[in-house]
Amino acid sequence: MKPFIAILKYDYLQRTRSYAFLITLCLSLAIAYTFVPEPNASYSTIRIADYVGYYNSAWFGYVTAIMTSIFLSLIGFYLVNSSIATDVNSKIGQVFAATPISNFKYLFSKVLSNFLVLLSIVCVVIFMSVILFFLYNDGYTFEPLTFIKPYFIITLPALFFVSVLAVIFEVIFKKYTVIQNVGFFILFSMMMVFSAKTETDFALDLFGSKIVIEQLQETVKTITNTSDNIDLTIGYVLGNVKKANKFLFEGIAFPTVFILSRLLWVLLGISLIIIIAPLFHRFNVNDRTPAKKAATNEEKQFISNTIQLMNMSIVSTNYSIFPLIKTDFLLLLRKGKKWLWLINLIGMILSLALPLTIAHQMVLPVLWFLQVHRLSDLTSKEITNHIHYFSFSSYKPLSRLLVSQLLSAIALMLLLALPLIIRLGITTNFEGVISIILGSVFIVSLTAFLGILTNRKKLFEILFFMITYANLNRIPFADYFGGLTHSDFYLIQLGLISIFLISLSVLRRKHQLSQ
Amino acid sequence: MxxxxxxxxxxxxxxxxxxxxxxxxxxxxxxxxxxxxxxxxxxxxxxxxxxxxxxxxxxxxxxxxxxxxxxxxxxxxxxxxxxxxxxxxxxxxxxxxxxxxxxxxxxxxxxxxxxxxxxxxxxxxxxxxxxxxxxxxxxxxxxxxxxxxxxxxxxxxxxxxxxxxxxxxxxxxxxxxxxxxxxxxxxxxxxxxxxxxxxxxxxxxxxxxxxxxxxQEQIIHIIKDKVFETTIEKDALLEFKHQHIVVSTSQKNGKLSVRYITDHPQESAIKKEANLEDAYLYLTNTH
Structure with a gap:
């Protein structure tokens, strides 16, 4: 048991003692701030027709617990789904593989470590929600048990199962992160659209929110004396300027079957880990690079007699950044599996074939998001590949190397958007063309900034996913490529934000170089 | 330059x-x-x-x-x-x-x-x-x-x-x-x-x-006439290390042959020509 606890403890510490995790916690704090809107806010999160609950402990607890359950399940998966990959990359996995620890214990320690990481975020959300309660409440006293109960019943089992899924996906799909990411997103979407009406349905709802939503709807139906279906919104709905009516919500008495079902989700998770454990590669990973042939005598001979430094060709000075852009572009193209380019090609064909609005609003953000693995380490790959000793001591690293990285990534994004740009150009929608160009600059400057800030790729991956999710839900605030209609200042805003991010990237890299 | x-x-x-x-x-x-x-x-x-x-x-x-x-x-x-x-x-x-x-x-x-x-x-x-x-x-x-x-x-x-x-x-x-x-x-x-x-x-x-x-000559000169070799029992090594800077040891007929640096060599010790490794160990152990 001791080694198991030790792995769990140090894995958790290793993952949380990073700048990226600190930023994630800060972002969680900011997002938690929006879960229960300020009384005069122009958006809503959970609203049943024109009704929201009085701001009491129950409403705060249930709303924030549901929002956390849904959003942290989605984002959390992407946050924790590289725990085994980290051990593969750091080679520490091979050390584990040579110890007596069983596959199950190792995988289960990863599940618990994932869960603890997510739990840390839940604690931040709870902290912020309690503060907001004292700021916004409608004259009700704070009841800790009522507030915390939905977290235990709704949120924690969901997050535990997501922690399990993250490990299972890593074991099954190994380093195919694109399949893991897309696969989970499909699974998540299916769970979200799953309609629950009976007790059995409620038990099958992983996120545990549907039983609460059903009860809220019933309460509002009673108040409004209607038996018709009632509009319900979960998530961020902007522009809700109509002031909501209020009703008293005092929480719900969860049926025993439902509580048991939440426990069963946890048990199912543990059972799945037991089932999957024999399939775990235990770090006997085939990296699919060409096999290292035993060196021939000829290859083994290190420096032959032919190397005469005095007689070698003399190179000349050439400060052009074109060779750098070319290689950076090559690195972007070669990242990941070759068959992913088939998907990109399909995306580009769809950009040509589908109606222009759909191509712009739906295909483009998805096509660009599929490049997340290429973009996410744009400015951190030097550190992760230990190239920074060369690049930081190269000639003018700031004005040459960083610029070449930005330009090559922008070129890649524009290449993918080329069919759409051509169509927009043909229809003389030049504002659309400029939006896409600025959109590519924005997303590249975002990854450059976050990569330089954290020296990791995870934060950008999570943010890019959130932005794309918002894009698919047509939230205007997140539209960075001009898919929706905007005010005249939109392009200027987009340009200014990109300039701001690039400026921050330059300043931060300059600071790194001067250390 | x-x-x-x-x-x-x-x-x-x-x-x-x-x-x-x-x-x-x-x-x-x-x-x-x-x-x-x-x-x-x-x-x-x-x-x-x-x-x-x-x-x-x-x-x-x-x-x-x-x-x-x-x-x-x-x-x-x-x-x-x-x-x-x-x-x-x-x-x-x-x-x-x-x-x-x-x-x-x-x-x-x-x-x-x-x-x-x-x-x-x-x-x-x-x-x-x-x-x-x-x-x-x-x-x-x-x-x-x-x-x-x-x-x-x-x-x-x-x-x-x-x-x-x-x-x-x-x-x-x-x-x-x-x-x-x-x-x-x-x-x-x-x-x-x-x-x-x-x-x-x-x-x-x-x-x-x-x-x-x-x-190299200047550095080696610091330990000129201070490098010796002697033979000791295996179980005496720890005590020997407390008293001298040991450069290397090797097995010899069930005993240990020890190369060491000292100002006060044993009577049976044989003086050896100092090299850079001796000087390096001497300097890093005495500073």
Missing amino acids: TLEIQNISKKYRGNSYALKDFSITIEKGILGLLGPNGAGKSTLLKMIATIHKPTNGIICLNKNNILKDANYMRKQLGFLPQDFGVYPNLNAYEFLNYMAAMKGIGGSNLKPRITQLLEGLNLIHAAHKPLGSYSGGMKQRIGIAQVLLNSPKIVIFDEPTVGLDPEERVRFRNLISDLANDCIVILSSHIVSDIDTIADQVAIMKNGSLISYGD
Whole structure:
């Protein structure tokens, strides 16, 4: 048991003692701030027709617990789904593989470590929600048990199962992160659209929110004396300027079957880990690079007699950044599996074939998001590949190397958007063309900034996913490529934000170089 | 060509120093930098390579302060770090072209020079394979190739022989000797045999400070008439180590033959000729 606890403890510490995790916690704090809107806010999160609950402990607890359950399940998966990959990359996995620890214990320690990481975020959300309660409440006293109960019943089992899924996906799909990411997103979407009406349905709802939503709807139906279906919104709905009516919500008495079902989700998770454990590669990973042939005598001979430094060709000075852009572009193209380019090609064909609005609003953000693995380490790959000793001591690293990285990534994004740009150009929608160009600059400057800030790729991956999710839900605030209609200042805003991010990237890299 | 390092310090949080008031002047030739792990060798080399900046002090190359004008150094630098990596998806040609572009060199002679380097380092057979498939020794040779791309005037090798087999080490030393005819070569190691056969000057570091600097004869002179060899019982070794600086031990007829440094040798001890390794151990144990 001791080694198991030790792995769990140090894995958790290793993952949380990073700048990226600190930023994630800060972002969680900011997002938690929006879960229960300020009384005069122009958006809503959970609203049943024109009704929201009085701001009491129950409403705060249930709303924030549901929002956390849904959003942290989605984002959390992407946050924790590289725990085994980290051990593969750091080679520490091979050390584990040579110890007596069983596959199950190792995988289960990863599940618990994932869960603890997510739990840390839940604690931040709870902290912020309690503060907001004292700021916004409608004259009700704070009841800790009522507030915390939905977290235990709704949120924690969901997050535990997501922690399990993250490990299972890593074991099954190994380093195919694109399949893991897309696969989970499909699974998540299916769970979200799953309609629950009976007790059995409620038990099958992983996120545990549907039983609460059903009860809220019933309460509002009673108040409004209607038996018709009632509009319900979960998530961020902007522009809700109509002031909501209020009703008293005092929480719900969860049926025993439902509580048991939440426990069963946890048990199912543990059972799945037991089932999957024999399939775990235990770090006997085939990296699919060409096999290292035993060196021939000829290859083994290190420096032959032919190397005469005095007689070698003399190179000349050439400060052009074109060779750098070319290689950076090559690195972007070669990242990941070759068959992913088939998907990109399909995306580009769809950009040509589908109606222009759909191509712009739906295909483009998805096509660009599929490049997340290429973009996410744009400015951190030097550190992760230990190239920074060369690049930081190269000639003018700031004005040459960083610029070449930005330009090559922008070129890649524009290449993918080329069919759409051509169509927009043909229809003389030049504002659309400029939006896409600025959109590519924005997303590249975002990854450059976050990569330089954290020296990791995870934060950008999570943010890019959130932005794309918002894009698919047509939230205007997140539209960075001009898919929706905007005010005249939109392009200027987009340009200014990109300039701001690039400026921050330059300043931060300059600071790194001067250390 | 002169590299002057004047009173540089690198201070970390908590008042700990990686380097403390370190000064040295380096002329053309090979400087061997010796020191135990954690002595500050890599920190010093990264400062010379303009990757890190000192908290205090200045570094001048030919009277140009490289802390203010880092590009003056970068234009004539060849640096092989201790734990460098490569981009696994690039082949040797692409990687070296990328390195050349980083260094600001090119022209029509670049491709022939890369080919000559790859031939000379016997990597030409694998030149079109991705670097991710290279062995540790082959990657080390790619590192050496990038050092030599731009005919550097300052060459820094940080623990360069790690990953090389004994045969490769010998050949590497020959290459460095060839290289040093026209430039400053700084070679760091904690393996004395890597240094003693080729270094014109030797600097020994410990705990961020320079504890000895000079040519090999000067340094060895410090322990002249202090190196002895004797035979002791195996179980007496621990006690013996408390009293003397033990350089090495070897088994001999069920007993231990011990080479050691002392001012007060045993009567039965035989005086030995001192070498750089003796001096290194003496200096790092007495400072």
